[in-house]
Amino acid sequence: MIAVSALGAAAIGATLALFFVANARLKSANTASARSATVSAAAFDVRAAVVSIDVALQQVVEEYNSKNLAQWRHASRSWEAPAAALERAASASNDQQERRAHALRSEIRSYIDDYGEPVVGIAKVSPAAVRSSVAHTEGTLRLDQIVTDTDSVARNSAVIAADRSAAAGRLADQATIAGIVALVLTPVLLILLGLWLARVVADPLRQTVTAASEVAAGNFDVRLNEGRRDEFGELARVFNTMTESLAVSRSELIERADSLERSERHKSELISMVSHEVRTPLASVLGFTRLLLERDLPEEDRRRYLGIVDAEATRLAALVSDFLDARLIEEGRFSLRREPFDLRSLVREQAEVTLGHDENHELELELPDEPLQIDGDRARLAQVVGNVLSNAVKYSPEGGTITVGAAEDQGHARVWIADEGTGIPPEHRGQLFQPFYRGDAAAAGIPGTGLGLAVSRRIVEAHEGRIGFDPLDRGTCFWFDLPLEAAAANGRR
């Protein structure tokens, strides 16, 4: 942009400079011309004075008398003023002219002193002798030379003036051509400048406006070209940084909204699950109570129905306390009652409680011969095994084998429970231990609170253990590790 502007300015400046120079030259040519006229006039005066000297000398030679002598004296002095004037005028032209004018003065003086005065002296004593041809010829020659030199000074002056005038004329012609060129070039340059401005300023501006509109419409993938090294390049970089951070903020907001939505969904699923779990025993309690109140029943039926009401009310109470307990554990508000015991017996017990009456599932127990002595809260760990086992049952509705095992593994006791059930889809694996997370279970109509695994993890971690799972070709294998009693005792020492 600057380069093109500078080029235009330089072209116009050069044209103007040319005009100024041409004008100065013309002035100088005028001055030279005026000087040449002065020189010519002075040369004319000198020539007239020289002619007067010659005439006066001829008269003295013709007739030597006092009148002619006085004429001669006057003429031989009156040339000096015009000669000096010529020399002054010529010196203004150049050194050569000055030298010529000076030489002319010497020539005239020499003519008077070396020829005129001797001729006058001789004419006084022998007028016939000076009329001889030799002397006459010498005088004529000298005079001719003076006249020629005088003319030469005048001519030279005229030549110099003519030269200057011609040079000034040429320059003026060039200036005129340059002016015409500038006149044609300036609008062309202006048009080019306009086009260039449009490309350099308007195009990126339009691109920026388009990109900003895209961003306003929610497309954060637009990027401006950062390649330019001017203010637009900088604008593009700032714009792109802004767009990137907008995109990041938006995805964070979406992520947060999604997570809030997920947790809201979990909560509402939990509420409906709890109300379902509560309603089922409540239906028995209310139904039988109403029957007992409204109908006259035989004693045998009355007792049986009251037994069912009692059992269902107890189940209801257990459900509520389980749920509260789960919440407390999940929030970390619980303490362990540690005691040393053999993990094998706990695993065997839980497997039999859960699967003893299950005709749908096959139980396979894999327990070592040596005891797995650990130091832990037996009731809480029974809860963990129970939770994982009941999941294994719930999530393998088609039945199959449930393998329950325990073994020593590098200073730890490992317990595993593998089912041949539906397995866990990859998208749910990351959140399995999150409280209230139930994956697709609610949609599939599988009961539960989504607290079992979250609670189990809390309990295992409180025992300095780890819990996890491995997907199997068919089903899932959940496991947890607990420090063996010896290792736990060492760890505490």
Next chain:
Amino acid sequence: MAARTLRPLILICDDELPLRELVKAVLGDRYRYVEAEDVEQAQEVLKESKPEAIVLDVMLPGKSGLEFLSELRAKRRNKEIPVVVVSAWQSADDQRTALSAGADAFVGKPFDPKDLASVIEALIAA
């Protein structure tokens, strides 16, 4: 009335024993009952007998009660048997889903014994 030697047969499909007991107690000995704990058992029952009505729970282990109902309505055999869906899931949505799956009536848990009795009577009389 005396000519009616055989009392109507009702299939109760619910995994909760107390609930099955409750339905039987509510409806009394005017009916005969056959019980199923899940869909599989219910299908077995239908192979051997033709109940006059079905009392169906929704949340069953394995296949859900509504899946069973849809399949029943799609078959040629037994498609006319009236079905009462009894469920603890009883929002407006749940009721609509049950009815669109082919239920003739919906009773929420807990229920008033009189309501269930009158619904069954009405369905069998029709």
